[in-house]
Amino acid sequence: MTVNTDMSVRVAAITQVADKVKRFRLVREDGQPMPVFSGGSHIVVGMREGAVLRRNPYSLMSAPGDTSGFEISVLRVEKSRGGSAFLHEKVKPGDRLTVSQPLNLFPVDQRGRKHLLMAGGIGITPFMAMMDQLDRNNRAFELHYAVRTRGHGAYWRELQGRYGEQRVKVYCDEENLFIPTQAILANQPLGTHLYVCGPAGMINGVLGQARGLGWPAQNLHAEEFLAPPLGKPFKAVLAKSGKTIEVAAHQSILEAAEAAGIDAPYLCRGGACGQCETNVTACTGTIEHNDHFLEPQDKASGRKIMICVSRIDGSQITLDL
Amino acid sequence: MLVQGIKSRPVYSGIKADPNAVRHLFVLEGEGALALLDQAATLGQDIRSKTEVLYASTGSKPREHGQKLAALDFHDYWEAPSVAVLLNRFGVMLGTAKMGIRIYISGTEGFIGQAVQMAIDHGIDHNSLMTEHRGSEARRVQCVHCKGITDNVRTSPFTCSHCGLPLLVRDHYSHRIGAFQGVNVDAEAPGTAPPPEELFP
Numbered sequence: 001m002t003v004n005t006d007m008s009v010r011v012a013a014i015t016q017v018a019d020k021v022k023r024f025r026l027v028r029e030d031g032q033p034m035p036v037f038s039g040g041s042h043i044v045v046g047m048r049e050g051a052v053l054r055r056n057p058y059s060l061m062s063a064p065g066d067t068s069g070f071e072i073s074v075l076r077v078e079k080s081r082g083g084s085a086f087l088h089e090k091v092k093p094g095d096r097l098t099v100s101q102p103l104n105l106f107p108v109d110q111r112g113r114k115h116l117l118m119a120g121g122i123g124i125t126p127f128m129a130m131m132d133q134l135d136r137n138n139r140a141f142e143l144h145y146a147v148r149t150r151g152h153g154a155y156w157r158e159l160q161g162r163y164g165e166q167r168v169k170v171y172c173d174e175e176n177l178f179i180p181t182q183a184i185l186a187n188q189p190l191g192t193h194l195y196v197c198g199p200a201g202m203i204n205g206v207l208g209q210a211r212g213l214g215w216p217a218q219n220l221h222a223e224e225f226l227a228p229p230l231g232k233p234f235k236a237v238l239a240k241s242g243k244t245i246e247v248a249a250h251q252s253i254l255e256a257a258e259a260a261g262i263d264a265p266y267l268c269r270g271g272a273c274g275q276c277e278t279n280v281t282a283c284t285g286t287i288e289h290n291d292h293f294l295e296p297q298d299k300a301s302g303r304k305i306m307i308c309v310s311r312i313d314g315s316q317i318t319l320d321l
Numbered sequence: 322m323l324v325q326g327i328k329s330r331p332v333y334s335g336i337k338a339d340p341n342a343v344r345h346l347f348v349l350e351g352e353g354a355l356a357l358l359d360q361a362a363t364l365g366q367d368i369r370s371k372t373e374v375l376y377a378s379t380g381s382k383p384r385e386h387g388q389k390l391a392a393l394d395f396h397d398y399w400e401a402p403s404v405a406v407l408l409n410r411f412g413v414m415l416g417t418a419k420m421g422i423r424i425y426i427s428g429t430e431g432f433i434g435q436a437v438q439m440a441i442d443h444g445i446d447h448n449s450l451m452t453e454h455r456g457s458e459a460r461r462v463q464c465v466h467c468k469g470i471t472d473n474v475r476t477s478p479f480t481c482s483h484c485g486l487p488l489l490v491r492d493h494y495s496h497r498i499g500a501f502q503g504v505n506v507d508a509e510a511p512g513t514a515p516p517p518e519e520l521f522p
Contacts, residue, residue: 113444186343188420191444214342214421216449 006046006098007034012069014093018154020076021122022088023061025069026099033067037102039130040195042225043070044269046098049086053258056083057225057270059197060102061128065136070099073154075122081227081250105272106195106223108134113191115141118179118206120198121148124155126223127197131163142167144184146198149174181206185213196222225270228252228309229290237318238262239281253278253307257321264307264321271309278307278319285314323477323520327492333433333454336360338368342423345372348411348436350404350428351379352456354386357427361393373397375414377407377432381456404432408439415443427453431461431472434499447496458521462490463500470500476517478506487514490521 009026017023028034042059062071076088091097106126108115115134117127124145134141143163147153149172156170171177185194185206194215196206203222210220228251236253237244238260247256254276257264267275271291280287280303289299291306298304305319336356338345345368347357354376364372372395378387387400401407424445426436433452441447459473469483477490481503488503495502507514 109446111441111444111446186419186421190415190418190420190422192420212341214339214344214423216423216446218446218449219420 005101007101009070009097009099011091011093011095011097014091017073019149019152020088021073021152021154022076023071023073023154024087024091025062025071026097027069029096034070035102036067037064037129038104038107039064039133040106040108040126040223041102041104041129042106042126042268043072043102044100044267045072045087046100047083047086047091049082049090052082054081054083054086055255055258055269056227057268059106059126059129059223059225061125063132064129065132070102073122073125077227079230081230083227103267103273105268106197106221108139108195109193109219109221111191112193112219113140114189114193115139116184116188116192116194117141117143118181118194118196118198118202119143119145120202121146121152122154123196123198123202123224124153125197127195128155128159130195131159135163142169144169144171144179146171146179146202147173179206181209182213185210185215193219193221196220197224200224223272224292225268225272226290226292226309227270228255228311229288231288231311232313234285234312234314235316237282237316238321239318240321247311252309253305253311253317253319257307262321266308269308271306274306276306276308278305278321279303280305280317281320282316282318283312283314284316285312287312287317324489324491324493327494329494329496330492331430331434331452331494331496333452336425336427336451336453338364338372338425339423339451340368343371343421344418344423346414346418346422346424347372347374347376348407348424348426349374349376349390350407350432350456351377351381352384352386353427353429353432353453354378354381354390354455355427356425356453356455358386358389369394370396373399373414375399375401375407375411377401377404377428379404379428404435408435411436412439412443415440415445418443423449423451425451425453427455429456429459429473430454431459431500434461434494434496437496438499441496460490460521461500462488462503463495463498464488464503466505470498471503474501474503475521476519477521478514478517479503 013025058072290309464481467484471482489506
């Protein structure tokens with residue numbers, strides 16, 4: 001089973017950085033230093049509201065070598081399942097949360113000669129830490145950052161101030177400025193790696209253009225955390241645990257299992273890492289695969305499910321859990 | 322005598338032109354020319370017009386693969402007088418190349434190893450290179466004792482061309498230096514090395 005290495009933290013500061021974006025600085029309650037991490041890492045933040053325990057992944061945006069605290073930025077999501085609304089409206093400086101150890105599913109490829117970063121909206125956060133690391137290591141990089149309005153875009157002014165307007169380019173929908181992806185991708189020196197973080201449409205669009213221009217798969221990197229989509233309630237029979245649980249419309253299978261006291265393995269909770277892959281032994285209904293991890297043939301087989309983000313449209317699923 | 326079953330042993334999966342590439346660079350040696358000639362008829366005008374070929378004929382000179390390559394309507398064809406000169410030109414081309422180029426390497430293992438190493442030195446992930454082994458099985462081997470590299474090793478054990486020790490050839494391969502590793506076979510009792518076996522014709 002998973003070893004719990006979560007750290008208890010206190011909210012040291014909350015800053016409104018843009019419309020609907022707040023930055024949270026978290027420091028350890030026991031006064032110990034935070035672990036050093038690598039740019040692109042995320043943590044899973046645990047928040048308790050009454051009987052409800054929520055765990056959401058957030059990219060770390062503070063400097064990777066800063067062990068005095070972790071910083072995350074949280075976008076207030078309209079159709080939130082509660083995590084971002086709770087952080088935005090309920091959490092105050094001094095409150096307690098838990099955070100997991102940092103985990104990196106979106107690392108810099110250190111062999112690269114140049115690093116091309118493309119961010120959309122709140123997708124900027126992993127690049128904040130990545131750029132700090134790249135700059136400190138004297139690596140060539142440039143950021144292309146798309147925002148809806150200047151007011152929505154967090155940090156662009158600060159980043160241009162720190163790294164210069166040549167390395168940090170901002171494109172604003174409202175001003176009819178869009179990332180000229182085709183021209184940028186067609187003119188990169190050999191050994192360039194591309195990193196994309198933002199909405200699914202942007203990631204798929206940029207990576208598709210890069211592939212079409214002959215970029216090899218090894219040089220393409222993307223990260224998108226998925227929130228478990230809402231759905232219909234159903235029953236999950238956990239064969240190994242000998243329990244039957246109800247998965248509510250707003251819950252993931254993983255959350256429902258945890259609420260029933262079952263210690264299921266997970267890492268990212270966003271459909272990216274593959275840790276929570278679970279075998280399906282029976283299902284009355286259809287599986288709604290929402291992850292980025294399983295191969296299409298695995299999804300089609302109906303024998304595997306990523307319980308952090310996927311669910312079923314039906315009455316009951318039996319899992320090897 | 323050969324030590325096998327080592328994971329670092331390279332696998333050469335074959336060459337197939339990537340239709341998405343904006344530039345195709347074939348880096349070929351000896352019988353490696355056939356890796357391109359065998360599929361030349363299937364390559365469309367679009368790919369041929371974006372294809373550049375670097376070739377060193379080495380031991381295959383009498384078979385005139387170079388003339389056949391030169392006769393095809395590739396964007397560019399250049400024949401080098403030796404592998405060393407070819408690798409030098411390859412390095413210069415990589416230094417100014419852009420993303421979107423696809424690199425295909427074929428020839429003996431020793432040649433592939435050196436060309437892959439050159440590409441890695443220019444920041445390319447070796448998994449994005451396409452390679453195809455053609456021609457002799459002869460190996461490029463580094464002596465783990467004196468670090469000297471011997472090309473075209475056909476037997477195991479063989480005598481290190483630098484320090485003279487009899488070396489056992491292992492499947493243990495260094496991607497960084499593009500060579501197999503050779504280890505002294507009679508260290509405990511010098512003079513008792515078994516006779517060389519021709520394993521890499």
